[in-house]
Amino acid sequence: MLSDSDGHRPAVAFDAAERGWNHCRAAPGSVPVAASGGLVLYRAPATAALTVANPLTGASRALPSPPRQGGQHQLQAIAMYGSAPYRVALFTGELPDLSMAVFDSSSDSWEGPVPLARRSEEDACPDAPGQGAGGGRGDDTVYFLSKSGDVVATNMQRSASKQYSSVVVPSPAGGADAVAYFLSHSGTVVACDTARRTFCELPRILPVYFEYSIDVVACGGAAYAVVLSEYLDTASLRVWGFAGGAWRQVAAMPPAMSHGFHGKRADINCVGHGDRLVVCVSSGEAANGCFMCDVGSNRWEELPRYVNGDGEASEFLAAFSFEPRVEIAV
16 A cells, blocks of 8 residues: 655555554665565556566566667556566557557567457457456456546546556466456556457446446456446445446445445455455545455455554555565565
8 A cells, every 4th residue: 555656765564464554675766666466566656667576575677678669669558477487568648549568577578569340340348357367377358547537536546556557457368368458548447458469348247427436447357447426415435347348347435334425435455365455445525445345245345544643544545465475586
């Protein structure tokens, strides 16, 4: 959990088993942008240099510079998946011109960039993996998003760690198949097939004129969209999965808990691990907190506050799933 992006406060981790908070090691001058297994990927804001580290042992490895691209290719997202070996994927460009480059730790080299072509309208968009889907360690489905232009509090910017956020789940099909999902600037979810190098747009979750905050989370072998929205005189926080050509609600925070976000113009950042997801709610109007949900049972609870050395409860603007593993090498 990261409380701010100025680098003066250390990252802290919530141990779900011990129900307590612990400090984490960090790479000086860099911010975490992705995690996989026992590894964390850091990016230097000034140089864009990427470093993989094991926060438990302190071991780190600087990645070679990614391949250069001609013209304007804005970085959209960074994904990390696997652990031995691990891969790092960079998605760049703007719709409809998207491309990707992939780093493989086993070869210590980058592949690509390769362009992604728009899928024909006759082809149906793929379903998101279902609960408990399996797959090979090196064959993963990657999900990533950028902040929608129609979200709550449009003057709020994602923290440096969440600017290129990504989540990863195993591919249900196995083999070389992988599908990447991200949120376009207009608020639609785009599905990218990294094996076929194609993409298509999924239906919108909410109408374009709605104001909402959204994030994508992976847990229990599946990826979901988490949406905080307001309607009439209350606020709702719902978890959605995509199947059968439509978004379907799979969990929802109890109204008594979500009503406190009404009128607060809150923003959410989410992370998943195992069968649970954590939602970090931040707002300038004292509607902050971290909430954990067991997706299968739809059980929600508010996590205890983390109080820093100044006696203040921290607001978390970014979160990553980290599994401490001393044996994982960078």
